[in-house]
Amino acid sequence: MKIHGDVISPFVRMCLVTAHEVGLKDRVQLAAAAVKPGEVNAELAKLSPIGKIPVLETDHHHPIYDSRVIMEYLAHVAGNRAYIPDDGVKRFRVLTLLALAQGIAEAGVGLRYEQAQRPEGAQWPAYADRLRARIAAGLDDMENQWHDVLHGVNAGSVAAACTLGYLDFRHQVLSWRTGRPKLKAFADNFNARDSMKAWPLA
Amino acid sequence: MKIHGDVISPFVRMCLVTAHEVGLKDRVQLAAAAVKPGEVNAELAKLSPIGKIPVLETDHHHPIYDSRVIMEYLAHVAGNRAYIPDDGVKRFRVLTLLALAQGIAEAGVGLRYEQAQRPEGAQWPAYADRLRARIAAGLDDMENQWHDVLHGVNAGSVAAACTLGYLDFRHQVLSWRTGRPKLKAFADNFNARDSMKAWPLA
Numbered sequence: 001m002k003i004h005g006d007v008i009s010p011f012v013r014m015c016l017v018t019a020h021e022v023g024l025k026d027r028v029q030l031a032a033a034a035v036k037p038g039e040v041n042a043e044l045a046k047l048s049p050i051g052k053i054p055v056l057e058t059d060h061h062h063p064i065y066d067s068r069v070i071m072e073y074l075a076h077v078a079g080n081r082a083y084i085p086d087d088g089v090k091r092f093r094v095l096t097l098l099a100l101a102q103g104i105a106e107a108g109v110g111l112r113y114e115q116a117q118r119p120e121g122a123q124w125p126a127y128a129d130r131l132r133a134r135i136a137a138g139l140d141d142m143e144n145q146w147h148d149v150l151h152g153v154n155a156g157s158v159a160a161a162c163t164l165g166y167l168d169f170r171h172q173v174l175s176w177r178t179g180r181p182k183l184k185a186f187a188d189n190f191n192a193r194d195s196m197k198a199w200p201l202a
Numbered sequence: 203m204k205i206h207g208d209v210i211s212p213f214v215r216m217c218l219v220t221a222h223e224v225g226l227k228d229r230v231q232l233a234a235a236a237v238k239p240g241e242v243n244a245e246l247a248k249l250s251p252i253g254k255i256p257v258l259e260t261d262h263h264h265p266i267y268d269s270r271v272i273m274e275y276l277a278h279v280a281g282n283r284a285y286i287p288d289d290g291v292k293r294f295r296v297l298t299l300l301a302l303a304q305g306i307a308e309a310g311v312g313l314r315y316e317q318a319q320r321p322e323g324a325q326w327p328a329y330a331d332r333l334r335a336r337i338a339a340g341l342d343d344m345e346n347q348w349h350d351v352l353h354g355v356n357a358g359s360v361a362a363a364c365t366l367g368y369l370d371f372r373h374q375v376l377s378w379r380t381g382r383p384k385l386k387a388f389a390d391n392f393n394a395r396d397s398m399k400a401w402p403l404a
Contacts, residue, residue, distance in 0.1 A: 038328035040335055049339035050305035064294055066301040068270065073294055092266055092275055099268040103252035122326040126240035133242055137251035 001077075003070070004033040004044060005053030007199050010105040010166035011067035012054040014159045018071045020195035021153055022078035031057075037113050068098065071155050084155045097142075097149045097156030104138040105163040107131040112170050135167070135174065143180040150186050153193075161190040169201045203279075205272070206235040206246060207255030209401050212307040212368035213269035214256040216361045220273045222397035223355055224280035233259075239315050270300065273357050286357045299344075299351045299358030306340040307365040309333040314372050337369070337376065345382040352388050355395075363392040371403045 005012030019028040033044050047063040048055045056064040075083040085091045111131040149156045164187045177184040207214030221230040235246050249265040250257045258266040277285040287293045313333040351358045366389045379386040
């Protein structure tokens with residue numbers, strides 16, 4: 001299987017780390033593909049008309065996207081029923097943490113686009129503020145409400161760790177660790193896992 | 203259960219239609235909540251720090267988000283195992299169509315924000331073009347590759363119908379039906395369902 005993308009994208013990295021965690025690291029390769037907000041990547045568009053990364057290409061060349069579907073697909077291929085638990089209560093807790101982490105990641109990527117990709121003069125400071133507020137509120141919630149899920153290795157905790165790694169890489173100025181000791185301990189611990197170290201950001 | 207949001211959002215409407223299709227229409231109420239890109243909705247933020255609609259509030263007042271998790275949760279509560287099929291091949295086909303439809307919907311909402319919410323002068327035409335290209339490519343793919351899934355009533359076909367309904371409502375100028383006869387027939391047929399008529403856009 002190939003995962004098309006760039007590890008700097010938190011959505012790509014969470015798929016690569018997932019493959020490692022469910023035991024498929026030797027079956028998944030990264031195929032380099034970059035995207036920019038104002039351009040079409042024609043090669044990628046052949047696999048996914050949405051043109052976002054990641055896209056997984058199966059061994060039979062079928063495309064599967066987006067990141068959330070890929071993560072579930074990898075767990076399914078591996079026969080791992082704990083990574084996104086079958087049990088209803090646990091399942092929706094993991095899936096909601098995954099949505100929370102991806103919501104923070106989307107705001108982080110959106111903030112990067114606003115700051116670094118939009119032309120000078122086409123920026124909208126109120127929107128950047130809104131994204132920063134969304135990131136801060138999401139992190140506070142993660143600090144306070146999610147330790148039962150973050151404690152394990154699952155789609156939610158992997159997404160959280162990759163999102164925090166992205167904030168470290170692109171938005172150091174936000175100092176997300178300040179005032180969030182439990183989340184800091186989670187990240188320090190999770191970043192030491194082989195799966196995270198196999199896909200470093202720098 | 204309450205679904206917080208506004209039916210104009212395709213993501214909210216697909217959850218409301220899902221509730222109807224899986225047989226939960228009498229157990230789900232819509233609680234009005236509006237969001238704007240440059241403002242925090244403080245009431246909504248109590249339920250979801252990401253502050254996007256929809257958020258589902260369970261009968262025990264637990265928040266579940268985002269739309270994709272809510273759709274799966276509703277099928278789970280209803281005991282419906284066909285709406286997002288258990289079988290692997292069918293499941294990932296439905297989930298990928300759902301991701302495709304949501305990708306088009308995100309581009310549509312993003313285009314609306316770009317055109318109607320960003321202040322004059324803070325717009326970026328190349329980005330608006332990129333969103334239009336993403337919508338067009340997604341619709342072409344839906345026209346050509348997805349009739350096996352669109353033929354049924356499932357998370358993918360409901361998301362597709364709600365996304366097309368949103369394009370009718372907000373982006374009529376895109377004339378999405380032109381050159382896409384199969385998708386036009388799908389929408390005309392699906393829009394006649396009780397679930398869609400129960401949650402009209404206008």
